[in-house]
Amino acid sequence: MMYINGFSAINTLTKAGENELSLEAGFVAVPFKRQAYQDYKNYIKGAALRRMSPSVKMSAVAAQQVISQANHKNLNGVIVGTGMGCKADSDAFLEKLLEDETLLSPTKFIQSTHNTVAGQLAILLDCKAYNMTFVQNSLSLESALIDAQLELASSEEKNILVGGVDELSPKTEEHLQFLHPESTFNFGEGAHFFMVANQKYNESVAQIKSIELVSELKAENLQTKINEILERNKLQINDIDAVILGIDQYLDNYYGILQETFHNSAVYTYKNKIGEFYTTNGFALWLACYGFKNQQIPTEFLYGKTVGKRLNNVLIYNQNNGKEHSFILVQNL
Amino acid sequence: MRVAITGLGIISAIGNHAEEHFFSLKNKQSGVGKLALLETAHDNLPFGEIKLTNQQLEEALDLPKKNNFTRASLLGLFAVKQAIKQANLNLIGELSFINGTSVGGMDFSEKYWKEFKENSPKNKYIEAQHPGFTTNTMAEAMGLKNYTTTISTACSSGANAIIKASKLIENNQAHIVLAGATDCLSKFTINGFNSLKILSEKPCMPFDKNRTGLNLGEGAAYLILESEQSALKRNQPILAYLSGYGNANDAFHQTASSETGEGSFLTMQKALEKSGLETRDIDYINAHGTATYNNDLSEGIAISKIFESEIPEVSSTKAFTGHTLAAAGAIEAVFSTLAIQQQCIFPNLNFQDKIEEIGFEPQTGFVEKEINHVLSNSFGFGGNCSSLIFSKA
Numbered sequence: 223m224m225y226i227n228g229f230s231a232i233n234t235l236t237k238a239g240e241n242e243l244s245l246e247a248g249f250v251a252v253p254f255k256r257q258a259y260q261d262y263k264n265y266i267k268g269a270a271l272r273r274m275s276p277s278v279k280m281s282a283v284a285a286q287q288v289i290s291q292a293n294h295k296n297l298n299g300v301i302v303g304t305g306m307g308c309k310a311d312s313d314a315f316l317e318k319l320l321e322d323e324t325l326l327s328p329t330k331f332i333q334s335t336h337n338t339v340a341g342q343l344a345i346l347l348d349c350k351a352y353n354m355t356f357v358q359n360s361l362s363l364e365s366a367l368i369d370a371q372l373e374l375a376s377s378e379e380k381n382i383l384v385g386g387v388d389e390l391s392p393k394t395e396e397h398l399q400f401l402h403p404e405s406t407f408n409f410g411e412g413a414h415f416f417m418v419a420n421q422k423y424n425e426s427v428a429q430i431k432s433i434e435l436v437s438e439l440k441a442e443n444l445q446t447k448i449n450e451i452l453e454r455n456k457l458q459i460n461d462i463d464a465v466i467l468g469i470d471q472y473l474d475n476y477y478g479i480l481q482e483t484f485h486n487s488a489v490y491t492y493k494n495k496i497g498e499f500y501t502t503n504g505f506a507l508w509l510a511c512y513g514f515k516n517q518q519i520p521t522e523f524l525y526g527k528t529v530g531k532r533l534n535n536v537l538i539y540n541q542n543n544g545k546e547h548s549f550i551l552v553q554n555l
Numbered sequence: 556m557r558v559a560i561t562g563l564g565i566i567s568a569i570g571n572h573a574e575e576h577f578f579s580l581k582n583k584q585s586g587v588g589k590l591a592l593l594e595t596a597h598d599n600l601p602f603g604e605i606k607l608t609n610q611q612l613e614e615a616l617d618l619p620k621k622n623n624f625t626r627a628s629l630l631g632l633f634a635v636k637q638a639i640k641q642a643n644l645n646l647i648g649e650l651s652f653i654n655g656t657s658v659g660g661m662d663f664s665e666k667y668w669k670e671f672k673e674n675s676p677k678n679k680y681i682e683a684q685h686p687g688f689t690t691n692t693m694a695e696a697m698g699l700k701n702y703t704t705t706i707s708t709a710c711s712s713g714a715n716a717i718i719k720a721s722k723l724i725e726n727n728q729a730h731i732v733l734a735g736a737t738d739c740l741s742k743f744t745i746n747g748f749n750s751l752k753i754l755s756e757k758p759c760m761p762f763d764k765n766r767t768g769l770n771l772g773e774g775a776a777y778l779i780l781e782s783e784q785s786a787l788k789r790n791q792p793i794l795a796y797l798s799g800y801g802n803a804n805d806a807f808h809q810t811a812s813s814e815t816g817e818g819s820f821l822t823m824q825k826a827l828e829k830s831g832l833e834t835r836d837i838d839y840i841n842a843h844g845t846a847t848y849n850n851d852l853s854e855g856i857a858i859s860k861i862f863e864s865e866i867p868e869v870s871s872t873k874a875f876t877g878h879t880l881a882a883a884g885a886i887e888a889v890f891s892t893l894a895i896q897q898q899c900i901f902p903n904l905n906f907q908d909k910i911e912e913i914g915f916e917p918q919t920g921f922v923e924k925e926i927n928h929v930l931s932n933s934f935g936f937g938g939n940c941s942s943l944i945f946s947k948a
Contacts, residue, residue, distance in 0.1 A: 315746075316665055316668060316743060320669065327750060332936070334747070335937060336657065337708045337935070340708075341804070341937025342809065344805075344806040353937075354719075355706065355937075356707070358703070358704045359688070362687070375726055397671055398681075400675065400678050400681065403673065437694060545691075
């Protein structure tokens with residue numbers, strides 16, 4: 223059993239501390255919404271705020287939000303997923319050493335390891351419990367969620383902070399354009415954190431029924447996979463009220479199969495608004511929680527026609543260029 | 556449910572497979588010395604470099620000329636093949652794979668960094684520095700279809716990969732798991748550790764009062780872990796059991812351990828609890844023992860605090876291999892299994908004087924004795940502390 227008791231988003235559509243969407247930006251992802259960091263000073267003290275890398279800043283704010291939403295329960299673990307880690311500091315250290323190997327300060331190196339965020343959260347929250355970091359491209363956050371599930375498979379009450387974070391350094395943006403020259407999307411950044419527990423509390427908003435990851439999956443086997451997941455959870459296709467798809471610039475047939483299968487459900491998408499990054503699926507999960515809480519996912523995220531259904535079961539599906547498929551089934555409480 | 560180890564694979568500066576490692580450890584032959592392959596301004600320092608070029612590794616692995624392999628994935632696949640062979644696995648595609656790496660393909664990213672531009676053939680290495688890239692390169696070469704993920708918790712990645720594998724098996728989410736870690740030498744890490752002023756100018760001296768820092772190394776090690784039932788059903792010899800593990804965070808500093816060794820204390824305590832063993836049951840501790848001032852003091856204090864008056868034999872094998880970062884926990888998991896199989900303790904090289912603040916001296920000889928349970932420690936940046944306990948089959 224995995225219940226979500228707090229959910230927080232830091233991305234181009236949210237303001238620190240509000241956990242609300244500010245859609246007036248015209249739905250164009252702004253890769254460097256760094257001015258938003260000014261709002262972080264309510265969460266992080268001045269000197270620390272200057273020192274922290276973007277990923278740590280975003281995660282520290284998101285983490286504090288969800289902990290307070292979940293009424294500050296005793297924390298039994300911190301699990302972070304990140305596709306690229308603290309990329310800005312890593313880039314900075316690398317460029318310096320390529321110039322000269324003799325006069326380097328360790329500051330940027332210290333922040334550059336992929337587990338920096340989880341380590342800094344442990345210090346910030348004084349949490350000496352279980353601490354883990356997963357770095358598996360577009361399955362990084364999902365790997366963290368699956369690990370949380372295993373940690374929660376225990377008879378004692380447990381609360382775990384789990385999140386996904388990625389930052390867009392200027393160099394990364396340049397490099398990604400070399401890799402995806404035809405891209406019509408903005409690359410983005412963000413942190414999405416959740417408090418999960420094996421107990422249901424008053425503040426619980428959702429239950430994650432199933433997370434399934436498949437590294438390699440042929441399009442013709444996608445339908446069978448979906449049927450398996452539904453069957454295991456004793457659900458029919460029509461029980462899925464909404465699907466949230468990670469549609470990106472590559473409009474391949476995988477997402478089309480989902481749309482066809484769930485033609486009676488509402489279909490939502492989001493990467494066109496928050497940009498593309500490895501842990502972007504955190505926003506999809508956030509959007510599902512937001513939808514449960516408000517009994518509506520904003521129509522701005524609709525992909526296709528509106529379906530006026532009560533929101534009970536949501537299926538989140540994402541894939542990365544035909545690989546790294548993830549299915550998250552989440553249920554309203 | 557008991558988690559069995561049925562396959563081992565390893566490559567480091569002291570050997571290309573498990574038997575060579577045992578021979579080097581037994582005969583006190585260190586692999587730490589001068590660099591021959593990697594070019595860096597710091598080539599005056601000693602390193603545990605593997606003296607096989609990338610091309611030699613590619614040939615040994617029979618890879619196609621056109622591939623995405625970087626050194627970490629080459630070393631990784633080299634070790635994986637041994638583990639799969641020893642465990643007599645046929646349906647390799649069905650394996651779950653938990654990989655650990657911290658450097659990943661950074662050696663290629665740094666080499667081609669200035670060549671990344673529009674339409675450059677080197678652009679395929681832009682993403683090489685992300686740990687998942689290394690894992691996927693290996694997974695694709697093996698044709699893996701099942702759950703594959705990467706753990707990157709700095710120098711405890713290998714130990715955490717083994718913990719994760721055990722959790723999957725215990726929770727019936729996998730029957731057979733390939734777990735371990737790989738890291739290669741890179742200018743990035745050499746300069747990083749050098750800027751922190753923790754690289755020793757001479758061969759490292761774990762647990763010595765006058766220790767002067769660590770030597771970096773490279774390597775890869777993988778284990779096949781499976782439920783005891785699965786191993787018995789396959790008539791597969793069980794080399795040892797993974798009987799306990801712990802994971803905790805020091806929550807003190809990004810790169811330094813707390814002086815009281817709280818994270819290390821907690822993780823050893825958790826591992827003992829999980830295994831149901833008492834401190835007196837542990838026959839040998841394969842310590843993290845990097846030979847930095849900070850680690851050995853902090854780890855030593857934590858060991859003294861947990862084991863009190865009954866401290867078992869302790870040794871660090873870092874002076875053989877160098878500190879292989881993410882791979883260290885996996886390499887030392889192989890050493891712990893070998894210690895159980897061969898009923899021995901491996902020597903701690905270069906030790907002369909005892910650290911006053913801690914209650915033990917490391918074992919400096921190769922000692923044959925009854926070994927039932929081995930505790931192996933791995934601690935990393937980010938306060939990540941992990942311990943594993945291996946038990947005789």
